[in-house]
Amino acid sequence: xxxxxxxxxxYLIAVSFFLLxxxxxxCIFSFVTSWTKLIxxxxxxxxxQQVIGQANFWPSVGRGLLISIIPVFxxxxxxxxxxxxxxxxxxxxxxxxxxICMLPHTLKGVIxxxxxxxxxxxxxxxxxxxxxxxxxxxxxxxxxYIYQGIRNNLDAINVQNLVEAAVILGSSKLYAFFKxxxxxxxxxxxxxxxxxxxxxxxxxAIVKILAGGKYLTAQQLxxxxxxxxxxxxSVIVLILFLIVLLISAGALVIQNIxxxxxxxxxxxx
Amino acid sequence: MKSLNIKKGIPMIPVIPFxxxxxxxxxxxxxxxxxxxxxxxxxxAFSLENFQKIFTKIIYIRTIQNSLNLSFISTILGLLISFLxxxxxTSVSKRTESTVMSILSMSSNFAGLPLxxxxxxxxxxxxxxxxxxxxxxxxxxxxxxxxxxxxxxxIFIYFQIPLGTLLLVPSFQAIRKEWKEAAALMHANSVxxxxxxxxPMLLPGLMGTFGMLxxxxxxxxxxxxxxxxxxxxxxxxxxTTLFTGDSVTxxxxxxxxxxxxxxxxxxxxxxxxxxxxxxxxxxxTK
Amino acid sequence: MAYIQFDKVNKFFGNNxxxxxxSLEVNQGELVTFLxxxxxxxxxxxxCLAGLEKVTSGVINLNGVNITDLAPQKREIxxxxxxxxxxxxxxxxxxxxxxxxxLHMDKxxxxxxxxxxxxxxxxxxxxxxxxxxxxxxxxxRVALARSIVMEPKVLLLDExxxxxxxxxRRNLQIEIRxxxxxxxxTTLFVTHDQDEAIVxxxxxxxxxxxxxxxxxxxxxxxAHPKTRFTATFIGNYNIVKSQEFGGLTGDxxxxxVVAIRPEIIEISKVQPQGEATYCLKGEVxxxxxxxxxxxxxxxxxxxxxNVDRLFDSSLLPQDxxxxxxxxxxxxxxxxx
Numbered sequence: 078x079x080x081x082x083x084x085x086x087x088y089l090i091a092v093s094f095f096l097l098x099x100x101x102x103x104c105i106f107s108f109v110t111s112w113t114k115l116i117x118x119x120x121x122x123x124x125x126q127q128v129i130g131q132a133n134f135w136p137s138v139g140r141g142l143l144i145s146i147i148p149v150f151x152x153x154x155x156x157x158x159x160x161x162x163x164x165x166x167x168x169x170x171x172x173x174x175x176x177i178c179m180l181p182h183t184l185k186g187v188i189x190x191x192x193x194x195x196x197x198x199x200x201x202x203x204x205x206x207x208x209x210x211x212x213x214x215x216x217x218x219x220x221x222y223i224y225q226g227i228r229n230n231l232d233a234i235n236v237q238n239l240v241e242a243a244v245i246l247g248s249s250k251l252y253a254f255f256k257x258x259x260x261x262x263x264x265x266x267x268x269x270x271x272x273x274x275x276x277x278x279x280x281x282a283i284v285k286i287l288a289g290g291k292y293l294t295a296q297q298l299x300x301x302x303x304x305x306x307x308x309x310x311s312v313i314v315l316i317l318f319l320i321v322l323l324i325s326a327g328a329l330v331i332q333n334i335x336x337x338x339x340x341x342x343x344x345x346x
Numbered sequence: 347m348k349s350l351n352i353k354k355g356i357p358m359i360p361v362i363p364f365x366x367x368x369x370x371x372x373x374x375x376x377x378x379x380x381x382x383x384x385x386x387x388x389x390x391a392f393s394l395e396n397f398q399k400i401f402t403k404i405i406y407i408r409t410i411q412n413s414l415n416l417s418f419i420s421t422i423l424g425l426l427i428s429f430l431x432x433x434x435x436t437s438v439s440k441r442t443e444s445t446v447m448s449i450l451s452m453s454s455n456f457a458g459l460p461l462x463x464x465x466x467x468x469x470x471x472x473x474x475x476x477x478x479x480x481x482x483x484x485x486x487x488x489x490x491x492x493x494x495x496x497x498x499x500x501i502f503i504y505f506q507i508p509l510g511t512l513l514l515v516p517s518f519q520a521i522r523k524e525w526k527e528a529a530a531l532m533h534a535n536s537v538x539x540x541x542x543x544x545x546p547m548l549l550p551g552l553m554g555t556f557g558m559l560x561x562x563x564x565x566x567x568x569x570x571x572x573x574x575x576x577x578x579x580x581x582x583x584x585x586t587t588l589f590t591g592d593s594v595t596x597x598x599x600x601x602x603x604x605x606x607x608x609x610x611x612x613x614x615x616x617x618x619x620x621x622x623x624x625x626x627x628x629x630x631t632k
Numbered sequence: 633m634a635y636i637q638f639d640k641v642n643k644f645f646g647n648n649x650x651x652x653x654x655s656l657e658v659n660q661g662e663l664v665t666f667l668x669x670x671x672x673x674x675x676x677x678x679x680c681l682a683g684l685e686k687v688t689s690g691v692i693n694l695n696g697v698n699i700t701d702l703a704p705q706k707r708e709i710x711x712x713x714x715x716x717x718x719x720x721x722x723x724x725x726x727x728x729x730x731x732x733x734x735l736h737m738d739k740x741x742x743x744x745x746x747x748x749x750x751x752x753x754x755x756x757x758x759x760x761x762x763x764x765x766x767x768x769x770x771x772x773r774v775a776l777a778r779s780i781v782m783e784p785k786v787l788l789l790d791e792x793x794x795x796x797x798x799x800x801r802r803n804l805q806i807e808i809r810x811x812x813x814x815x816x817x818t819t820l821f822v823t824h825d826q827d828e829a830i831v832x833x834x835x836x837x838x839x840x841x842x843x844x845x846x847x848x849x850x851x852x853x854x855a856h857p858k859t860r861f862t863a864t865f866i867g868n869y870n871i872v873k874s875q876e877f878g879g880l881t882g883d884x885x886x887x888x889v890v891a892i893r894p895e896i897i898e899i900s901k902v903q904p905q906g907e908a909t910y911c912l913k914g915e916v917x918x919x920x921x922x923x924x925x926x927x928x929x930x931x932x933x934x935x936x937x938n939v940d941r942l943f944d945s946s947l948l949p950q951d952x953x954x955x956x957x958x959x960x961x962x963x964x965x966x967x968x
Contacts, residue, residue: 085434089446092431096453096507099464102474106467112474113481155367158360166357174361177368183611184376186565187582188604191589192375195382195597213371220368234720241684242717242775246731246782247705256730260721281459282567282582286590296459300572307467307474314460314467321455329451 100318107311124308128316133298138320141295144284145277148215149270152223155216157262160227164236164258165250171228178224181217190214190283211287218283219273223266230265231258264331271328275321295320382601396602405579406603412495413581414610417563420499424506424559425552431507432514436521447515454508462572465492465501493573498580501569506559513558517551549626553618560614564607581607635660635818636681636786641690643676650676652842654690663812663819665829668839669865674822677839678788681820683707695785710779710817714791716771718763718778724750725759728778749781750774752811769800776808780815787812787819793828805831826866830854838862855893860967863891870894870937874966880932881910887966894940898958899928901949910959912937916949930955 106112110119128134156174163171181189193214197204204210236258243253281296288294299313386393400406431450435443456464468475469492479487490496521544529539545552567582574580576587581603588600634657643651651673658664666674679685681692683704692700699707718727725746732742750756753773763771772792779787789808793801809832812819823829829836830850838845838853838861846853846862857863863871870892874885898904904911914932921927926948928939939957941948949955 081437082439085437086439086442088430088434089438089442092427092507093446093449096449096504099461099468099504100453100456102468103464106474113477115478115482151367155364159364161360162357163361170358170361174364177372180372180376182561183608184372185561187567187586188379188565188608189372189375191585191600191604192379193371195589195601196375196378213367216367217371220372235715235717238713238715238717239719242711242713243719243730244684244704245682245709245711246778247734248730249705252734257719257721264721275455279455279458279460280568282571282586286586296568299459299463303463303572307472310463311467314463318456318460322452325451325455 103311103314107308107315109308124306124312127309128312133293134295134313137293137298138295138316140292141278142320144211144215144292144294145274148212148219148277149223149273151212152216152220152273153227153266153270156220156224156227157259157266160231160258160262161254164231165240165254175224175228178220181219181221185218187282187286189217190286194287207288207291211284211292214283214287215277215280219277222269222273222276226265226267226269227262228265230262234261236261267331268328271324271331275324275328278324279317279321379601379604382598383605384602385598387596387598396599397606399599400602400606406584409579409581409584409603410606410610412579413564413607416495416499416502416580417560420502420506420563421556421559424503424510425556427503427507428510428514428555429552431511432518435511435515436518447512450508450511454505454512457505458568459572461505462501462569465497465504466573469497469500497573498570498578501573502563502566505566505569506563509562510555510559513555514548514551517548520551521547546626550622553622557615557618561611564611634658635662635695636820637691637693638677638681639691639693641677641680641692642688643673643680643685644688650842651680651687654842654844656837656844656847658818658820660818661816662834663809663821663832665821665823665833665836666839667823667826667829667836667865668845669824671841672839673842674839675790678711678790678820678822681786682709682711682788708782708785709788710782710784710786711788711790712772712775712779712792714794716763716768716775716795718771718774720763723760723762724755724766724774727763727774728781730778731782745781749777752780752814753777753807768796769804772796772804773807776811780811780817785818787817789819789821791822791824794823794825801828802831808832830866838865857891857965857967860889860891863965863967868894868938868940870897872935872937876935877964880912880935885966888968891965891967892937892959892963894927894938895925896960896963897937897939899930899939899941899949899955900958901953901955903956904958906958906960908961910957910961910964912957912959914955914957916951916953916955918951919949928955930957932957 105117107124108120108122109117110121112118156178159170159174163169163174184192193210197210199205239257239261240250240253243257244250248256279296281300284292284294284297285300295313295317299310299317302310302313383396384392384394386395400410431446435446438446467473469487469490470476471492473492476487479485492500525543526539529543534542565582567586570578570580570583574583576583585600585603585607588596588603636658638654638656641651641654642649654673654677666677668674676685680687681694683699683702687700690700691698694707694709718724719730722730728746728749729742732745737745746759747756750759753776755770755773755777758766758770758774763774766774775792792808793804796804805828808821821829821832833850835848836850836853837847840861846858848856853862854867857866857869860871863869871889872892874887874890877890878884903913912932914930914937917929917931917936919926919928921943922940924943925940926943928941928949930937930939937957
């Protein structure tokens, strides 16, 4: 048994090392003047200063965040609305919505973006607006996550029961929706919203295809900096990675808050 | 009666915005691409010439082969490493387990552009590690070129590992300690347990993860683009250039290639599900 | 006139005829139980009364008013569900006040009523807690409080204790009964547990596949089942094919089976005497202690009979003993 544990631990250490190695090197490199021997030649913060001081940098991070948050809100709203119908009136609607929300899994990556582009780019109406296309494609791309988050939540609280209880106590269906269903959906959407946001923030392919130079997000900035000194690139890489990490960590924190409360429940009467 | 129908219809109103968005930005474009693949670029009529072109011109055949090759190998290797990692996680201390899980979660966020750049910084032509290795007169990296299929493969495997492991861990947690104990009492050793009980119970999780990893690899764009620009025969890259190329765009051809790419994904995922249905007994095949 | 009247109520789910011409009455202040196995329709009838299901045909009257087509919000009926239906995003206080807010009561009155009803169920200190911080039993008590604070005309309880463990269940049964008697609320209780029904009810209606098999006071159903189904469901009757039993006793019976309660069979090692009594000879196959009684399984020929005997002596029959069973003829129920 003990040798099994050691073997397993060694293997995991090896895998962890492999995974952390590029990150570590990048991190170290961002502080380095030059690195030609085993130990870096010198340390400096100049590259951080350069990046943070760059006029373009924070606005593009801001744009990246903005274009990640807005689709989350829109998708969330769209799905919450469908839940009104499927929970209170026609349960079969949920199956249709679920099927549709699973489609983006097959069309992931560049295909959906290209399809939307080819369809609307020539349109004389507002539909040809690049940023609109970008926003809507992002909305569709995260539908699976948002739907699943909300659905899991509603299933966990047995929403049909709650609606019946509310109705018996005298509430109309609309009142029940706002006072009971929505508050419980919001907690479910938080986790998947943050995860969806981190996915969108990290996207490069879709924004390049649809918005090209028109809407410079952080990822695009990174790409444009590829010929700059390595240290500069590593600073940007690190900062962007940290942002994505923070967003995902936020999701984890929210998830665990919910778990802690459930564990506190008294066991005996 | 009309008033009755309207009353029945009113609760459906909240579904409309969702349907509008889904139709406009999901269903219509998807159908559009599918149809366009069967459209002749010359006459606009229904034709199979796009597919003919793809399957006769060497460049496209190579693209498809390359994509499939890269995706399959990186998925299989990634799955193998993930499998062992998830297995290892069941035998280590709680502290090691949570540390490793945190590292995995963190690495799963390290994908796309930042990842590609990090690899370039480390193993690129002027990469830190490469320079160190050369300075020390070691020849470890002599045959390795990051800007080649090998390099892409390495990065693919890198981002498959956290994803694969995180997806497999729940399946492993479902393998109950009691089963192992019961097997041990019946004089089965570890290998026998895994062959006859463990692996079969893991099958749905394995197959599902395989499908997801494969889809992930097949549709990867950003990492490859950064490394190789448009010069790499990969389906995702080729399709994009066909649609947004500097020269004449060949949307019909691009659509046809997209259809093929989606078909590949569906076939692989379908086979995974089929394998699960055929060989998995006892429990939900969710 | 009875407080609640069901008149020829039928309910179809698609082609499934779940309730077949159900007619029954409930008097004010009674606690009546709908008892029966899963799928017999008891919950469906309750939900029809609540307005959560629409009857296919038939009439439901409450306090003289026909409520068959009335919306559930307007029926002034309270209901406690099997699955805990407390609103997870609201505190105990907010849960209980939910219905009162809808009636636009002023804050002071609401607070008073909430405190009052929480005291009745004994959870005054949990006012500000969330449902996830309460145990199952506590949640059901809050659900009960939430229903009775509305001062409903009828209280419906749909298997409220099924998900609660045995010891706690007994306490809650007594609690519910006490509260119901104190507040004099007409209550309908649904359960599949016959012990629970017998403990709690004034009257029981036993359901079987959409029809009422038998109704009556609990002791009545226990001691005088009218059909085989009732005897199988309630109590621990010995059910023997009348032909086989006739083979043992020499009598013939004009029915399918006979039913005999295990506790009225006397078992002894000595051949007894008695008029109007069957005396059967048999061999003890096994005996299992059940606390204060011992349950014997005695083989009389091919017929196995369970006999319950008080654990009141040390000279009790053992396995493989030859014993004599005496059964008064009047205790042999002839059933179909």
